[in-house]
Amino acid sequence: MNIVFFGAGSMAEAIISGWTASPTLPPLSICVTNKSDHEALIRLKETYGVSLVSDSPEILEQADYIVLAMKPKDAAEAFPLIKNRIPKNSTIISVLAGIDIDTLSDFFTNQPIIRVMPNTSATIGKSATAISHNALVTDTSIQLISELFRTIGSVEVVKDQMMHAVTALSGSGPAYIYYVTELLERAAMEHGFTAEEARALVLQTLDGAVSMMKETKQEPATLRKRVTSPGGTTEAGLKAMAECGMEHAILTGIDAATKQSKVLGQNVKDSISR
Numbered sequence: 001m002n003i004v005f006f007g008a009g010s011m012a013e014a015i016i017s018g019w020t021a022s023p024t025l026p027p028l029s030i031c032v033t034n035k036s037d038h039e040a041l042i043r044l045k046e047t048y049g050v051s052l053v054s055d056s057p058e059i060l061e062q063a064d065y066i067v068l069a070m071k072p073k074d075a076a077e078a079f080p081l082i083k084n085r086i087p088k089n090s091t092i093i094s095v096l097a098g099i100d101i102d103t104l105s106d107f108f109t110n111q112p113i114i115r116v117m118p119n120t121s122a123t124i125g126k127s128a129t130a131i132s133h134n135a136l137v138t139d140t141s142i143q144l145i146s147e148l149f150r151t152i153g154s155v156e157v158v159k160d161q162m163m164h165a166v167t168a169l170s171g172s173g174p175a176y177i178y179y180v181t182e183l184l185e186r187a188a189m190e191h192g193f194t195a196e197e198a199r200a201l202v203l204q205t206l207d208g209a210v211s212m213m214k215e216t217k218q219e220p221a222t223l224r225k226r227v228t229s230p231g232g233t234t235e236a237g238l239k240a241m242a243e244c245g246m247e248h249a250i251l252t253g254i255d256a257a258t259k260q261s262k263v264l265g266q267n268v269k270d271s272i273s274r
Contacts, residue, residue: 001028002062004053006082007069008034008041011095013048014122015067018152020048025151031059034070035078060085065145068094072264075099076271079107086111091141097167098265101134101160107272112136114145117166118152120174127153128170132160164265168257176253181206 003019005012012032019028032044033053044050053059066086070078075096086092091112094104104113113134118127129149133142146155158166181202188198212223228234 001026001064002059003028003030003065003067004060004063005030005032005067005069006034006078007067007071008032008037008044009069009071010120011118011122012067012069013044014120014127015069015095015118015149015152016044016048016050018122018125019148020050022151025148029059031063035074061087063087063090066090066092068092068096070096072096072098072268075268079272083108091137093145096268097171098164098261098263099268100163100265101132103265103269103272105134110136112138112141114141115160115163116145116149117163117171118149119171122152125152128173129153129155130163130166130170131155131157132163133157164258164261165254167261168254172257176250177206 005016016030016032019025019030029051030048031051031053032041034041041052041054045052051059063086068075086108088111091114092104092108093114093116095116095118097117099115101113101115104115105111114137115132116129117131118129121127122129127149129152131142131145131149142157146157149155184202184205185195185198188201189195193201209223212218213220216223224238228238
């Protein structure tokens with residue numbers, strides 16, 4: 001199976017890393033190209049054994065899958081340059097945030113298109129990846145792509161209109177968790193812990209809480225209530241957080257990120273149609 005990446009950034013590398021390291025996948029022939037960063041291409045070649053389009057231009061004609069992995073802001077410039085280079089029998093896989101299936105289908109007409117939204121945890125094989133697709137994609141392709149992306153984490157197939165919310169929730173989600181971690185560590189240090197002690201306590205607490213939800217399969221609300229004794233420390237902490245608007249802040253943040261995904265996608269769509 002021949003796969004060509006347009007783009008050689010961090011997400012492309014995370015995906016390639018998972019695919020090349022998996023012992024369960026069928027043999028893959030991966031080729032990469034990008035606009036300007038030749039050093040990144042050489043590093044990918046040396047690290048993962050991928051080929052470069054510049055070394056084998058004919059590989060494009062044999063591509064089963066084309067992965068669009070450039071930055072979304074570069075899509076309007078890149079799409080016209082690559083449109084005529086993509087074989088009509090290739091399936092396009094887009095990892096471009098905000099750019100919906102309709103926009104992709106309008107530009108790359110009559111081609112099967114799969115849209116995927118991984119997150120940066122793909123680097124360590126822990127991504128939460130969502131997949132949507134147009135009507136030209138076969139069930140076989142969906143199964144194959146799902147298998148490929150399970151090498152870097154979990155996979156959910158969703159309707160394309162849900163992908164903006166996916167981008168806001170799981171795409172941006174690691175940053176929210178990192179932010180909460182920063183605040184917990186700061187609070188710990190304000191109460192006298194060293195940075196190292198704070199990091200150890202917070203990370204183990206987060207890891208334990210996630211494991212509890214996964215292994216017990218109980219609702220987060222149920223587990224929260226079990227920790228929250230009437231008149232206890234947890235209740236006092238949660239009450240103070242609620243009074244400060246934590247619920248509103250989180251829900252508003254996800255909504256803002258969802259809206260921004262739509263704005264970015266519309267900007268690209270407007271640029272392409274000019």
